[in-house]
Every structure is written in C-alpha cells, then in structure tokens.
Amino acid sequence: MTILKGKPNPLNFFNCRVLEYPAEHLYYIDIERSNFNLEAAIRTWIEQNLTGRFYIKRISYTQQTVGSVIRIGFENSSEASYFQLACPLLKY
DSSP: OOTTTTOOOHHHHTTOSBOSSOOTTSEEEEEOSOOTTHHHHHHHHHHHHOOSOEEEEEEEEESSSEEEEEEEEESSHHHHHHHHHHOGGGOO
C-alpha cells in the first residue's frame, strides 16, 4: 500500500508495477461480467490497496457468443486472494 500508508512504492517509482504481457508465473482471475469502465476502476483499486506487480487487460473472444473478459494476474497469491475477498467492485 503506497498512498494510504504514506510510504512510496519503488515499483511505482520505476514504472515497473504493471506488467505489459501475461507472464506464466502470475495467478490469474477472470471477470466475465464487465461494465464499461470496470477495468479502469479495478486498476485504480489495485494501485491504491495492493503493493505487488500485476497484469490487467480486457480480452475479447468470439466462440459461440461475442463477449469480453477482464483478465487480472497477480504476482503474489496472497494479493490475488485479498483482491477477491476485499474488492467492492466484484460484489455487484
């Protein structure tokens, strides 16, 4: 936590907190019900409440139906668990 605890996060300072590619070692969570600005809201929540590196991207797919999934990957499994339990954006 950087903003709420008052300590700077070195990953934010060096711009290496958000990963640009889906790495194999991340713990992934897929969110199927996605609103228009849910990706930006989730990114903001993660940046304010977690400290580790993460990956987030909206993935569109076309199989039998057209839809999209927000894929979120966390480097720490404990942060992935905390995100699923504490993020208020997932409850609605």
